[in-house]
Amino acid sequence: MKIKLTNDGSRTLYSEKLNASYHSESGAWSESRLVYLEHSGVDSSLGSGDTTNVLEIGLGTGMNFLVTADRAIKFNTPLTYTAIDNFRPPTTLIRELSLQSQLHTPGLETAWLNYYDQPIQHAQPATWVPPVVFTPLVGQAESLIQDENLLPSCSFDAIYLDAFSPAISPELWTEPFFGDLHRVLKTGGRLTTYCVKSVVQKRLKSLGFHVQTPAGPEGGKRQVLLATKD
Numbered sequence: 001m002k003i004k005l006t007n008d009g010s011r012t013l014y015s016e017k018l019n020a021s022y023h024s025e026s027g028a029w030s031e032s033r034l035v036y037l038e039h040s041g042v043d044s045s046l047g048s049g050d051t052t053n054v055l056e057i058g059l060g061t062g063m064n065f066l067v068t069a070d071r072a073i074k075f076n077t078p079l080t081y082t083a084i085d086n087f088r089p090p091t092t093l094i095r096e097l098s099l100q101s102q103l104h105t106p107g108l109e110t111a112w113l114n115y116y117d118q119p120i121q122h123a124q125p126a127t128w129v130p131p132v133v134f135t136p137l138v139g140q141a142e143s144l145i146q147d148e149n150l151l152p153s154c155s156f157d158a159i160y161l162d163a164f165s166p167a168i169s170p171e172l173w174t175e176p177f178f179g180d181l182h183r184v185l186k187t188g189g190r191l192t193t194y195c196v197k198s199v200v201q202k203r204l205k206s207l208g209f210h211v212q213t214p215a216g217p218e219g220g221k222r223q224v225l226l227a228t229k230d
C-alpha cells in the first residue's frame with residue numbers, strides 16, 4: 001500500500017494488490033466534502049444544530065469521518081458516527097496523509113492518530129472528541145448490516161457508501177445489501193456514493209429509493225449519486 005497525491009493537493013491511499021485508490025484521484029478531500037458531507041445533508045443538518053447519525057460503509061483512512069467530525073465540532077452539534085471496515089491500514093501510512101492540513105479543529109489529526117493506535121473496541125461507542133461519538137464495527141459489512149441489535153431499523157440520517165468499486169467489492173453493491181441499508185435509514189434519510197453505474201441506480205430504485213445524480217466535485221466525476229429514502 002502506498003500514498004497517492006490527488007489533484008486537489010490532498011493525499012489518499014492506493015492499494016497495489018487491488019489496484020484501487022481509497023478516494024478519487026481527482027481530489028480526495030473534494031470528494032469527502034462534496035459527495036459525503038454535503039450531498040448527504042449532514043453538513044446542513046450539523047450547521048442547523050440537529051443531532052445527526054451517520055453510518056459509513058468503508059472507514060478506510062478515516063478521512064470522511066474527520067471531515068464530518070470537524071463540522072460537528074465547529075457547530076458544537078452532537079454527531080454519532082458508526083463506521084464499518086474489515087481492514088485497518090497501518091498508522092504509519094495514516095500519518096503520512098497529513099490529514100490536519102484540511103481540518104479546522106486544532107489537534108484533530110493527532111486525536112485521530114492516538115485513537116487509531118489503540119486496539120479497536122468493536123461496537124463500543126466512545127465520546128471521541130466532544131460532541132462526536134464514534135462507534136467502530138469491525139468485519140464484513142454485508143454480515144454486520146443484518147444485525148438489527150447492532151444497527152436498528154430507521155436509525156441513521158445518512159449513509160456514506162464508500163466501498164471499493166462493484167468490480168472489487170461486489171458484495172457491497174447487491175440488492176440485498178442495499179435493502180439492509182434502506183432498513184437502517186430513517187425516512188427522508190440519504191445515501192450517497194461516488195458510483196453512478198446504471199445497475200446500482202436500478203437496484204436502489206427497485207427498493208424504493210428516490211435516486212438523483214448531482215454534479216461531482218470540480219475536476220472529478222461528472223455525476224455522483226444521491227439516493228433518498230422516501
Ligand SMILES: C[S@@+](CC[C@H](N)C(=O)[O-])C[C@H]1O[C@@H](n2cnc3c(N)ncnc32)[C@H](O)[C@@H]1O
Nearest residue numbers: 058059060061063064085086087140141162164
Ligand atoms: C474506498 S475505501 C474507503 C475510504 C474511506 N471512506 C476513507 O475515507 O478513507 C473502501 C473500504 O472498504 C473496505 N472494505 C472492502 N470490502 C469490505 C467489506 N466486505 N466489508 C467491510 N469493509 C470492506 C476496505 O477495507 C476499505 O477501507
